[in-house]
Amino acid sequence: MTRTPQHAEVDRVFHALGDRTRRLIIEKLSEGPISVSRLAKPLEITLAAVVQHLQVLEQSGLVRTEKTGRVRTCRIESSGFSVVEQWIRDRRSLWERRFDRLGALLAESDEK
């Protein structure tokens, strides 16, 4: 993904990743898809709280959940991660361009 993410998307993803429990959920899901109930067990919070965290993660494109019969399975979704990476790349390109300009100016003044 090379397009610059929208402000609202960026806000959602960083808000989602700002919570430690949600990052733990992502770390767990990186190892493979898992059911909501199995995901909840080691987290030591209520199932309702896990479901709420999953909703935040789904809305920010970091997780996808799917219901088959009575089991809801969660898996990683990569688009949210791309939003973060692109946001950082955009900032980095700004400050690196500035360094380049500064370098060119210094080189120029050396030549004089």
Add this chain to the structure above:
Amino acid sequence: MTRTPQHAEVDRVFHALGDRTRRLIIEKLSEGPISVSRLAKPLEITLAAVVQHLQVLEQSGLVRTEKTGRVRTCRIESSGFSVVEQWIRDRRSLWERRFDRLGALLAESDEK
């Protein structure tokens, strides 16, 4: 940076980036170093609040501040961004490795 960041570092950086005002500060600083007072103006929050946000950003390696005479100047510091990028890369490598294994298994079962 290729080393895997420590949990506490990851926590600090994501907590710092989870706040919209702090992300606005970073977006501004990406354009170039600026004094605290000039940074505070368009944010429409008190100088004390800006200073607090800057402390959080400094502690997570996203911003550096330096006092020269009576002026404190803020600039982007890249190490915090590397922590985020590395955390995502580590997760991504886990789930991509899993996809590779899955692909290999499917190819194997095709051959049978």
